[in-house]
Amino acid sequence: MVNLTMLTDFYQLTMMNGYLKSDKKDEIMIFDMFYRKNPNDGGYTIVCGINEVIDYIENLKFEEEDIQYLKSLNTFDEEFLKYLRDFKFDGEIYAVEEGTIMFPNEPIIRVKAKAMQAQLVETTILCIINFQTLIATKASRICYSAMGDSVMEFGLRRAQAPDAGLYGAKAAVIGGCIGTSNVLAGQKFDIPVLGTHAHSWIQSFDTELDAFRAYAKAYPTKTVLLLDTYDTLNSGIRNAITVFNELREQGYEPLGVRIDSGDLEFLSKEIRKILDSAGFENVKITASNDLDENTITSLKNQGAQIDIWGVGTKMITSFDWAALGGVYKLCAVVRDGKMIPKIKISEDPNKINNPGYKNIYRIYDKNDNKAKADLIVLDEEVINENEPLTIFDPIHTWKKMTFENFYVKKLLSPLFIDGKCVREKRDIKDIKRYTDEEKESFWIQYRRNKNPQIYKVDLSKKLWNMKNDLLENRNIL
Amino acid sequence: MVNLTMLTDFYQLTMMNGYLKSDKKDEIMIFDMFYRKNPNDGGYTIVCGINEVIDYIENLKFEEEDIQYLKSLNTFDEEFLKYLRDFKFDGEIYAVEEGTIMFPNEPIIRVKAKAMQAQLVETTILCIINFQTLIATKASRICYSAMGDSVMEFGLRRAQAPDAGLYGAKAAVIGGCIGTSNVLAGQKFDIPVLGTHAHSWIQSFDTELDAFRAYAKAYPTKTVLLLDTYDTLNSGIRNAITVFNELREQGYEPLGVRIDSGDLEFLSKEIRKILDSAGFENVKITASNDLDENTITSLKNQGAQIDIWGVGTKMITSFDWAALGGVYKLCAVVRDGKMIPKIKISEDPNKINNPGYKNIYRIYDKNDNKAKADLIVLDEEVINENEPLTIFDPIHTWKKMTFENFYVKKLLSPLFIDGKCVREKRDIKDIKRYTDEEKESFWIQYRRNKNPQIYKVDLSKKLWNMKNDLLENRNIL
Structure with missing residues (x-):
């Protein structure tokens, strides 16, 4: 990835300049990156983009042309420009593993760094994680609706600019797709690239x-034919059968057909019948045309004969x-070595952040290895797996739950320490495998597309007390 | 822009390999890039992305590592890989001016090149134009709803990956925004960058x-204060007035306040009253918080006191x-020097493309210089501005319209000839100015957000005949 240092909000x-002028240059700030609502009213997200956050942080540097541009804005003085010239990220970043299933209000990335550094990186971290997590989650929903069928990512031409096509393809594969049409994504991420031909191929011949x-003739071992350029049933499938028979005479087996328009339910069933009666039971039917999890679920319910x-x-x-x-969101500052928790207040209780320097424990049942609940804690808190653990709902505090025979996993782990990356970037295939395991570790009730059960994310008693103290005794106004 | 050659569909x-193997290497293909439906059921789009198409085409080249990657896929032979190694775009591209207002089914870009070249560039041209045109159009709708108020683009953190933030900011400014928060976009496109501080700034102080x-103190001449970190009316605006008075005592005038949450209608009116009664009538109120053209229209209708x-x-x-x-879509091939029009047939008449090598005339009334209708023609057709011009609806052919006292503008003009770029990239400020003129050239009935009048886009008699002949006499199945 290129240097994205200037990809930030003004x-x-x-x-940053204000912090410099207010003697906050060396004050430490702690920020949490989190989201408040699962996309599509789903039950979870799949975090994606950690590799690119590593690239981003490692390449942070203001080039001389950047300094000159900023100077030209007549907003900043030489002191600040000199600071930028020497800018280096030497802070700490904790993050979940890429591919982890996460829930609203849980810190995904935690940045602890000098005020100016911690502030600068906000925008790009959000830009990277927001998009890739969105697409990995969407892909997961779509693959869920396909009920084990293969799903291919084909969206580059409609992606929101080149990067979205590239990183979206990566995220889609992590979320569950078998591959992408995007050649650059295939090259860059070592993921399968797929595709055959378009209507223009058909039209270009007489x-x-x-x-x-x-x-x-060009692809005798990989023949997949597109049926709907002119008339799917009266022409496309008939001509395909002719060519499939010719292939078979030459000793090759055709692989598939594709339909890209029309009534996919009706057409797929008719095509299946014609293929089967012509002896091509193994030829797969691929369908496309503005599909998403809702249309796929509907087609599945109607018994559409679509394989891919x-x-x-x-x-x-x-x-x-x-x-x-x-x-x-800022959740704490460290001043003179003392951690001061910070809170943003809002009329809307859902928008009040959790203060303090935190981590998350995921609690698993030892019997089935399924995740039972997450507990957001202050970072220093340790959970003793040998004692019963009682957690409570942060709003309806009488709602309690006690675990025995459990084990926990801490979700935030070091990504950068003192500005040095301490975690290797992972192959997309590894992340995909990890994501599949993540899905396995949650009961389907949390993963279904419609009306999922809300997975429990509680606060530790210590954190809950800290938050309520800040809300009750605010002398910040 | 970097080399995006590999950013294509597999x-x-x-x-391309199939064309090579089918002796279609030197056959010329003509493709039109167009869209079928205006976003948000609006009346038009603002075409954006032509500069980046120039960059893309000029940088087309398969690098040796690309060739090696493609070789590793075990799909292509040495003949094809050699072809790619020597690949050079030497075709012709016509395009509208960036910033032109366009309508469904009108060619925005027309590519005429050897089959393999014309095919390769499809995906990236679509990716570039689709996104930037979408955002320029959305920005235009949002600015329309703001009725002359300034609109600022602030979306980078939610953009669909870095490129979307960058090119989206460009498109938003072309569409009507006064500037962006995106520093890189400001640097790259020489557009105004804007911004002050976030809630974290407020929280970081005691x-x-x-x-x-x-x-x-840091920005005495540019003071804009964010009011809603804790309590907008009971704390934010009160503290702001205190600081504004202190500023004024020092001889500075504050510029504004910003609110980013809560009931923007109520809060803005209350804030306006408090500011005015404290003698700060010139302080502007900026509002943000998930706004779009619908919420802005609603706030405007309620008399919200929002300036920016x-x-x-x-x-x-x-x-x-x-x-x-x-x-x-493929609209013609040239074989042995003969132009053969091509059509894609569909059950849905809206999905049938216009065949042939085409251009578009925009017809203006000489009295008011307003656009009256567009006429898609075969490229060789010439319109005589001194004779009455009658056009007809392509579906309801009895609906006719005759123009006298008109002039025409041809919309597609050369971008690349024989692989050489023949049009200079334009400054964003120039494009923005041109877009403003474009808007002026259309009556508001075509530009309003809700239920716009459908602007007339007809086909010339010659083109209409060609299309109907192809549909009636198809021997392509």
Whole structure:
């Protein structure tokens, strides 16, 4: 990834300069990155983008041309420009593993650094994590609806600019897709690339049959034919059968057909019948055309005979929920070695952040290795797995739950210490495998697309007390 | 822009190889890029991204590492890999001017090149134009709703990956915004960057008043204070007035306040009253918080006292219409010097493309210089401005319209000829000015957000005949 240092909001720079002028240069700030609402009213998200956060932080540097540009804005003095020239991130970042299943209000990334450093990185961290997490989650929903069928990512042409196509393809594969049409994503992330031909291929020949024959000749072992350029049932599938028979005479077995328009339920069933009666039971039917988890679920319910789903626009843009509203909130400052928890107050209780320097324990049942609940704690808190653990709902505090025979996993672990990256970037295939395990560790009730059960995310007693003290005794106004 | 050659769909490569193997290497293909539906059921789009298409085409080149990657896929032979190694775009591209107002089914970009070249560039051209056009159009809608108030683009943190933030900011400014929070976009496109401070600034001080004072001290001539960190009316505006009075005593005039949550209608009116009665009639109120054209229209209707609108997520992602469905369709091939028009047939008449090598005339009334209708024609057709011009609806052919006292403008003009770029990239400020003129050239009936009048886009008699001949006499199946 290139140097994205200047990819930030201008107010980060005006605040940084303000911190410098207010003698807050060496004050330590702690920020949490989290989100408040699962996309599509789903039950969870799959965190994605940690690799790119590593790249971003490692490449942080203001180049001389950046300094000159900032100087030209007539807002900053030489003291600040000199600071930027020497800028180096030497703080601490904790993050969950890429591919982890997460829930609202849980810190995904925790930054502890000097005020100016911690402030600068807000925008790009959000930009990276918000988008990739959104798409990994959308892909997971779409794959869930496909009930084990293969789903392919096809959305590059509708992606919101090149990066979205590239990182969206990565996220889609982590979320569950078998591959992408995006060649650059295949190259960069070592993920499968897929594709055959478009309507233009068919049109460029004098007849559809000529086009099919030419494709089968070029790819005799990988023949998949697109049926809907002119007339799917009266022409497309008939010509395909002709060419499939010719292939078979030459000793090759055709792989599939694809339909990209029309009534996919009806067409897929008719095509299946025609293929089967012509002796091509193994030929797979791929369908595409503005699919998402809702249309796939509907087609599945109708018994559509579709084996492979090509999903484009609706996945790569998360069309019906086009942003994860991830935020980056100050939760503490360290002044003269003392940690001072910070809170942002709001009329809306859901918008009040959790103060303090925190971590998250995920509590697993020893019997089935399924996650039971998450507990947000102050970082120093330790859970003794050999004693019963009682947690309580932070709003309805009488709602309690006690665990015995459990074990815990701490979710935030070091990414950068003293500005040095301490975690290796992981292969996309490894992340994908990890994500599959993550899904396995949650009962389906939390993962279903519609009306999922709300997974329990509670606060430790210490954290709950800290938060309530801040809310009750605010002398900050 | 970097080399985006590999940012393409895999099927472009399999088709290219297929063309090579089918002796179609030197066949010329003509493709139109167009879209079928205006976003948000609006009346138009503002085309954006032409500068980046220039960059893309000029940087087309397969690097040796790309070739090695493609080789590793075990799909392509040495003949094809050699072709890619030597790949050079030497075709022709026509395009509208960036910032032009366009309508469904009108060619925005027309590519005429050897089959393999014309095919390769489909995906990236679509990716670039679809997104930037979407955002320029969304920004235009949002600015329309603000009725002349300033609108600022603030969406980077929610943009769909870094490129979307960067090019989205550019498109938003072309669409009508006064500036962006995105520093990189400011640097790269020479557009105004804007911003002051976040809640974290306020929280990082012991009290809100300390935070306001520190900001005013750092930026005495540019003081804008964020009011809603703790309690907008009981604390934020009171502390702001204190600091504004202190500023004034020092001889400075404060610029503004910002609110980012709560009931913007009620709060803005209360704040206006308090500011005015404290003698700060010139202090502007900026509001943000998940705004789009619908919420802004609603706030305007309620008389909200908001002077400047900060718009983030909903604009940078075009949240409620997250993709422009632009397509790239084969409309002709040239074989042995003969132009053969091509058509894609569909059950849905709206999905049948216009065949042939085309251009578009925009017809203006000489009296008021307003655009009256567009006429899609075969490229060789010339309109005589001194004779009456009659056009007809392509579906309801009895609906006719005759123009006298008109002049025409041809919308597609050369971008690349024989692979050479023949049009200079334009400054964003120039494009923005041109876009403003474009808007002026259309009556408001076509530009309003809700239920716009449908602007007339007809086909010339010659084109209409060609299309109907192809539909009636298809021997392509």
